[in-house]
Amino acid sequence: xxxxxxxxxxxxxxxxxxxxxxSICGTLxxxxxxxxxxxxxxxxxxxxxxxxxxxTPATGQNEEVSSQETPTTFKVRVNLVLVRVVVRDxxxxxxxxxxxxxxxxxxxRRLQSISSFSIETPETRTASAVASTTTxxxxxxxxxxxxxxxxxxxxxxxxxVFDDVHLSMSDAVFVRDxxxxxxxxxxxxxxxxxxxxxxxxxxxxxxxxxxxxxxLLGILPRPVTGQGFHDCPxxxxxxxxxxxxxxxxxxxxxxxxxxxxxxxxxxxRMMAAAQSLAQAAADRAVSQGDNETxxxxxxLEDVVRRLANMPGQRVLVLVSPGFxxxxxxxxxxxxxxxxxxxxxxxxTIDARGLYPxxxxxxxxxxxxxxxxxxxxxxxxxxxxxxxxxxxxxQLADGTGGNFYHNRNDVDEAMREAGAAPGxxxxxxxxxQNLKIxxxxxxxxxxxxxxxxxxxxxxxxxxxxxxxxxxxxxTKQEMQEALFSQEEIRxxxxxxQTQFFKKDEAQARLAVxxxxxxxxxxFQKVQGRNNDQLTILTGIFxxxxxxxxxxxxxxxxxxxxxxxxxxxRSGFTxxxxxxxxxxxxxxxxxxxxAVGAQMAARNGAVVIxx
Numbered sequence: 001x002x003x004x005x006x007x008x009x010x011x012x013x014x015x016x017x018x019x020x021x022x023s024i025c026g027t028l029x030x031x032x033x034x035x036x037x038x039x040x041x042x043x044x045x046x047x048x049x050x051x052x053x054x055x056t057p058a059t060g061q062n063e064e065v066s067s068q069e070t071p072t073t074f075k076v077r078v079n080l081v082l083v084r085v086v087v088r089d090x091x092x093x094x095x096x097x098x099x100x101x102x103x104x105x106x107x108x109r110r111l112q113s114i115s116s117f118s119i120e121t122p123e124t125r126t127a128s129a130v131a132s133t134t135t136x137x138x139x140x141x142x143x144x145x146x147x148x149x150x151x152x153x154x155x156x157x158x159x160x161v162f163d164d165v166h167l168s169m170s171d172a173v174f175v176r177d178x179x180x181x182x183x184x185x186x187x188x189x190x191x192x193x194x195x196x197x198x199x200x201x202x203x204x205x206x207x208x209x210x211x212x213x214x215x216l217l218g219i220l221p222r223p224v225t226g227q228g229f230h231d232c233p234x235x236x237x238x239x240x241x242x243x244x245x246x247x248x249x250x251x252x253x254x255x256x257x258x259x260x261x262x263x264x265x266x267x268x269r270m271m272a273a274a275q276s277l278a279q280a281a282a283d284r285a286v287s288q289g290d291n292e293t294x295x296x297x298x299x300l301e302d303v304v305r306r307l308a309n310m311p312g313q314r315v316l317v318l319v320s321p322g323f324x325x326x327x328x329x330x331x332x333x334x335x336x337x338x339x340x341x342x343x344x345x346x347x348t349i350d351a352r353g354l355y356p357x358x359x360x361x362x363x364x365x366x367x368x369x370x371x372x373x374x375x376x377x378x379x380x381x382x383x384x385x386x387x388x389x390x391x392x393x394q395l396a397d398g399t400g401g402n403f404y405h406n407r408n409d410v411d412e413a414m415r416e417a418g419a420a421p422g423x424x425x426x427x428x429x430x431x432q433n434l435k436i437x438x439x440x441x442x443x444x445x446x447x448x449x450x451x452x453x454x455x456x457x458x459x460x461x462x463x464x465x466x467x468x469x470x471x472x473x474t475k476q477e478m479q480e481a482l483f484s485q486e487e488i489r490x491x492x493x494x495x496q497t498q499f500f501k502k503d504e505a506q507a508r509l510a511v512x513x514x515x516x517x518x519x520x521x522f523q524k525v526q527g528r529n530n531d532q533l534t535i536l537t538g539i540f541x542x543x544x545x546x547x548x549x550x551x552x553x554x555x556x557x558x559x560x561x562x563x564x565x566x567x568r569s570g571f572t573x574x575x576x577x578x579x580x581x582x583x584x585x586x587x588x589x590x591x592x593a594v595g596a597q598m599a600a601r602n603g604a605v606v607i608x609x
Contacts, residue, residue, distance in 0.1 A: 064528075064558050080116065080488075081107075084313075085425045085445050086456040094422040095453055105427055106444040116428035152188040153585055153604050154544045157205055157310040158418045159303050163320030163351070164196040164222045165296045171351040175319050176216050178411035183209045185419040191310075191543055192418070195303045197296035197320075198222040205310065205543045224292040231281050233258030238384035239377075240285035241326040243278075254376045255282060261370045286326065293323055297331045304335065308342035310544050311587060316346045317417045318395065319410075322388030332391050336398035340440075341462055347417035348392035350405035355385075400458040436464050488589075491599035492516035495588050499607050506578060507607045511537050511586055513573045517566045521595030522558070529558040532593040537575045542583040550575055581607040 083105060087095040100117035162175065186192065186207070194203040194215045200222055203215035235243070235255050242248035243255060255278035256271070263277055264270040300318070307314050316339070325332055339346055389405060396403040404413035427445070445457040496512040513535060522529040533556070538549035554573060558566070586603035 064562055065554065065556055080428045080430055081443075081461055082116075083427045083429075083443060083445060083457050085427060086421045086423075087425070087447070088454045088456070090452060090454075092416075092454075096423045098425060098447075100427075102448055103425070103427055104446045104448060105429055106446070107429070107431060108441050109444075112429040112431075114427050114429055116426070118426045120424045120426060121422065153602070154191045154205075154207075154312055154542070155189040156191070156313040156315065156420055157307060157544060158190060158192045158315045158317060159195060159307045160192060160418065161195045161197065161300060161303050161316060161318045162201075162219045163296060163318065163323070164198045164200070164219060165224055165292055166197075166321050166323050167219075167221045167351060168321070169221050171321055172219050172221055174353065175349075175351050175410060176219050178414055179216055179319075180213055181411040182414035182418060183212055185415040187420065190420070191312075193303075193306075194219075195299070196222070197299045198224075199299045199302070205545075207543070224295050225288045231284070232262040233278055233281050234262075235278070235281045235285045236377075236380060236384060237285055237289035237324055237326075238387065239380045240282040240289065241324065242380075243282040244286045245327055250376070251380070252278060252282070254373050255279075257373050258370065261372070289324065290326065290328060293325065293328055294331065296323065297328070297335065300335065301338070304338050304342065304344060307344055308338075309546075311540055311585065312544065314342065314344040315418060316344055317414065318346060318348045318392065319351050319414075320348065320392060321351045322390070322392050324384065324387055325391050332394050333398075335395060337440075339395075339399045340458065340460055343458070344399060345401045345458070346395045346399040347401040348396045348403045349410060349413050349417060350389060350392060350403075351410070353410055354406050354408045398459060400456060402456055431463075434463055439463050487602060488598050488600040490595075490597035491590055491592060492519040493588070493590050493599040493601060495586065495601040495603045497586055497603050497605045499605060501581070501607065504609070505580060507581055508576055509539070509579050509584065509605065509607065510574055510576045511588065511603075513537075513575070513588060513590065514570055515573070516570050517563070520592060521597070522556075522563070523594045525557075527560075529556070529560070529563045530594070531556050533573075534591045534593075535573055535575070536587075536589040538587040539577055539579065540585040540587065542585065544585070547579065547584065548577055550577070579607070581609040583607075 085103070087098060089095055100114060103114060103117075105112045105114055160179065162172075164172065167175075183192070186209075188207065191205040191207055192212055193205045194201060194212060196202075196219065201215065201218040203212060206212065233255050235258075239251050239255065242251035252275070256275045259274040259277040259281070260266055260268070260271065264274060304316065307316055336346075338344075389403075392405070393403045395401070402417065404410075404417060407413060431441070440460050440462055442460045443458060445455055447453060447455070492515065494514040496514065498510040498512065499507050500510075501507045515533075520531060522531045524530070533554040534551065535554065536549070536551045539547045541547055552573075552575065583606050584604065586605065588599075588601045588603070590599045591597075
């Protein structure tokens with residue numbers, strides 16, 4: 001018995017498909033090809049595809065429909081640029097009564113025409129995420145198949161990253177407790193992962209709050225370098241940076257005085273030796289500090305890379321006491337570029353909360369300063385604590401996120417940073433005369449009113465690059481659609497799914513793509529109506545993990561009689577996959593060659609065990 005699932009109207013679920021492996025696993029037939037034998041239980045899913053009811057292919061050069069295994073060359077096309085905006089008043093509350101005419105959007109300081117505008121709330125996001133599964137054959141639904149549980153598709157992916165490389169024990173306990181309360185603000189369409197900059201804790205995306213709370217217990221300070229050991233002289237990272245990278249004479253003199261006291265008992269005749277000792281200590285401190293910072297960056301990059309592959313809105317929340325970048329400013333800049341390219345918003349939270357300047361150092365590990373240098377060292381410690389915030393502010397500001405600091409309600413900061421805002425506005429515009437040069441375009445959103453509202457929005461996007469290889473151009477064009485966030489409706493495409501259970505362990509899932517031929521552009525060549533469609537289909541599990549996918553090309557050279565007939569009825573392309581029972585998200589992206597138009601649809605199906 002077949003069960004059919006109508007496509008849901010929820011937001012774009014973006015699939016991460018296998019680059020440009022464009023291949024056809026079946027011949028276009030007028031009827032469905034019989035299903036192959038069921039694979040063993042442990043065998044990987046093997047997709048196959050058929051097309052119906054297109055005309056039966058003829059042999060030779062006069063066939064009306066054919067399959068190809070080579071990539072198609074498309075014209076470069078720039079999709080709609082989407083900018084999600086959150087507006088807050090001076091009290092931090094979300095402003096809810098704005099309209100399209102209240103916004104102005106600038107691309108490289110040039111005012112743009114806002115062509116699309118919508119308002120989103122947690123209710124509308126959840127409603128659009130619930131899969132509709134009523135069939136034409138019966139009234140069964142995914143809720144029935146899942147034992148009364150409605151299918152809610154994941155739309156927002158939040159990576160919580162705790163900087164355990166730089167966290168103190170008191171900070172770790174503080175943020176663990178705050179994060180537990182944050183989970184209560186999540187909705188059914190949210191998925192959360194937990195990670196640390198040491199790489200020693202990884203909880204993949206899930207909506208299981210119990211699993212997330214258990215993973216939080218693993219957040220502990222894990223410094224790369226040893227703590228509690230005082231060198232002679234004791235030179236901190238901030239002071240060492242002044243000495244090594246900025247040639248600060250005073251900072252070196254302070255370190256030299258410390259070395260004179262701790263190594264030579266204040267004997268001024270050993271001043272040269274003390275200075276050499278101070279310089280060596282500064283070199284070690286800079287090397288250790290840079291290594292620790294680079295270590296944190298590397299694991300943060302891994303989280304960004306993983307988050308970039310998730311099919312929905314992407315938010316990274318970095319919880320950290322901050323750290324010094326010294327000469328590693330390029331690392332933070334590259335991180336911002338990667339996040340912007342992947343449409344990731346980075347919100348940062350100062351794990352220290354509301355804190356006074358720590359003039360006396362860590363009470364559990366007090367400094368060993370002499371009376372001659374104590375004042376200078378206190379100045380360096382306070383300056384270092386303030387400078388640690390800079391990198392957090394840079395990551396948030398560069399990606400359109402927020403930096404939460406100087407506040408004790410870290411749990412509320414986590415809710416604002418990780419949970420969906422009460423109301424957000426989605427603005428869209430099409431860049432005019434955009435050069436295909438890969439350059440960064442700065443975006444700015446303002447309000448026409450004079451109220452002093454805070455605006456959170458992405459800060460820019462990258463133009464497509466000029467690609468000499470047509471096959472590579474095709475790949476990049478399709479990937480641009482796959483990594484976007486909204487449904488695209490340039491082409492009249494409808495998505496439907498069916499499944500047939502072979503046994504308790506295997507099922508055949510069919511994805512049906514129905515086209516309305518009247519709205520597809522054809523090119524007349526030698527008396528035939530020509531166009532070429534590239535169809536990408538991807539299957540994800542309920543947490544957004546890619547399961548399997550298939551890419552196919554449909555070449556059409558239709559006679560006028562065939563074109564007239566299909567213009568009345570449309571035609572359907574069928575793609576099938578062997579999967580295990582479970583809840584799946586379906587992502588469909590279609591691209592045509594002649595009109596350079598694109599469509600993207602989302603669906604869901606529950607195959608009961």
